[in-house]
Amino acid sequence: MTSLITQPSDKCRLPISVDLEYSSLAVSPMKITKKTIFFFLLLLLLILGKFFYQEKNSYLPDFPSQQIIQAYADRKSNVQVESSGIVVKLLPDDLKGAKHQKFLVKITTDLTILIAHNIDLAPRINSLKEGERISFFGEYEWTSKGGTVHWTHHDPGKRHPDGWIKYRNRVYQ
Numbered sequence: 001m002t003s004l005i006t007q008p009s010d011k012c013r014l015p016i017s018v019d020l021e022y023s024s025l026a027v028s029p030m031k032i033t034k035k036t037i038f039f040f041l042l043l044l045l046l047i048l049g050k051f052f053y054q055e056k057n058s059y060l061p062d063f064p065s066q067q068i069i070q071a072y073a074d075r076k077s078n079v080q081v082e083s084s085g086i087v088v089k090l091l092p093d094d095l096k097g098a099k100h101q102k103f104l105v106k107i108t109t110d111l112t113i114l115i116a117h118n119i120d121l122a123p124r125i126n127s128l129k130e131g132e133r134i135s136f137f138g139e140y141e142w143t144s145k146g147g148t149v150h151w152t153h154h155d156p157g158k159r160h161p162d163g164w165i166k167y168r169n170r171v172y173q
Contacts, residue, residue: 065081065082065083065107067079067080067081067082067083067140068081068083068107068111068113068140068147068149069107069108069111071140071142071147072111072142072146072147075142076140076142077140077141077142078139078140078141079139079140080137080138080139080140080161081137081138081139081140081149082135082136082137083107083135083136084133084134084135084136085105085106085107085113085133085134085136086105086106086131086132086133086134087103087104087105087128087129087130087131087132087133087134088104088105088106088112088130088131089103089104089130090103090128090129090130091103091104091114093119093124094116098118098120098121099118099119099120100116100117100118100119100150101115101116101117101119101124101125101128102114102115102116102117103115103117103128105134105136107146111146112145112146113140113146113147113148113149114143114145114146114147114148114149115134115136115138115148115149115150115152115165116148116149116150116152117150117152117153117165117172118150118151118152118153121153121154121156122152122153122154122164122165122172122173123172125165125167125172127167127168128167132167132168134165134166134167135165135166135167136149136152136163136164136165136166137152137161137163137164138150138151138152138163138164138165139151139160139163150163151163152164152165152172152173153172153173154173
């Protein structure tokens with residue numbers, strides 16, 4: 001037996017259909033409170049904030065190095081640089097001679113460089129992923145493809161400035 005029940009309320013009247021043969025529970029209308037609305041809006045803001053943060057994060061670096069831009073334009077090498085960028089491609093490690101972890105980093109809209117990180121002298125960045133930001137300090141060498149930054153590690157001979165890569169708040173040196 002089905003019956004139509006109307007529940008009186010100060011705020012609204014919602015018709016509720018209840019199968020009386022199978023239910024002995026009273027059904028009440030759903031209350032939308034300020035707390036529910038606030039929770040929903042907060043959740044929506046968190047989701048949108050995460051989306052927009054990722055979009056910004058994968059766009060361009062916060063501080064492209066004017067040194068790299070100038071060295072590339074002037075075709076200069078042996079320039080100590082500090083910059084940041086977005087990893088756009090992970091390359092296979094170079095295992096001939098001194099081992100190097102290699103990856104491409106977008107510095108500006110028009111300039112991408114190769115990072116050659118010596119993994120005989122510094123830890124390999126195993127968790128590195130495309131689309132994520134890194135910061136680095138090393139020596140820039142000009143190439144027609146954008147250039148290479150190496151010496152991103154400590155110098156055990158103390159004859160060269162120590163370089164580094166910072167990724168996810170960890171320094172690899």
